[in-house]
Amino acid sequence: MVKQLSERLDATFAALADPTRRGMLATLAHGEATVSDLAAPYEMSLAAASKHVKKLENAGLVSREVKGRTHICRLDATVLREAHEWTERYQKFWAGRLDALEAALKTASLEKKLENLDNE
Amino acid sequence: MVKQLSERLDATFAALADPTRRGMLATLAHGEATVSDLAAPYEMSLAAASKHVKKLENAGLVSREVKGRTHICRLDATVLREAHEWTERYQKFWAGRLDALEAALKTASLEKKLENLDNE
DNA sequence: TCAATTGTCAACCATTTGGTTAAATATAAA
């Protein structure tokens, strides 16, 4: 059952809305890590950390390979890319507004110049 | 009271993790809108929509100007830019750009240092 | 075989979230 984009964004943004989970992703940016590795920096129980990893996995941000009794986790940035693209649209919108502002200012100064020309 | 980057990311990502709120931002990308305007596309009560707007505002994604009995809302992409930059670091990692990965790790450790400084 | 390690699962708890309805507030219009 493949989730729709909107639902994937829900899960991705929700997964990112927690400093522990963002920290785990930062750890994974260095390379693969076990659940214990990911849990190590935090004071919470392993069970709690395990839930965070599961949430990252459910969002599709992390993939897991069970190897013996350890679970090897890796960063999977596919859904993260969707989140990045979502925010990018609004960034571009904002940049566009700023461009429009620049354009407005340019037009204003151009008008002034034209007026000055008329006065010459 | 200015929030730390980490807390701003918490609030921003949490605000984005809901389709109603993302829809409201999409509406605001067309231009300013009142709370009623933002609520219109949804079946929920105005009170419920009002809470969503408040959450967007608290995250800093939306600014509000009270004008008579209406509240005019506008998109404020400042914190969105932070979220965009955060996802960008990991998205670049996924794209296999090792130089970007280095930069991401540097930024991450710098971020930690800055936050540690703030905590002292 | 027995003990330690890795991790999940179940049950529980407090807090947050996202919704409701009803009442309150403030402004605008008649």
Added chain:
DNA sequence: TTTATATTTAACCAAATGGTTGACAATTGA
């Protein structure tokens, strides 16, 4: 002034979240 409009607030509810502890399963090492 009275009424209608725009919005928030309060009280409430069910479900989700983020944590705990304790038991369990699987694997590894002694």
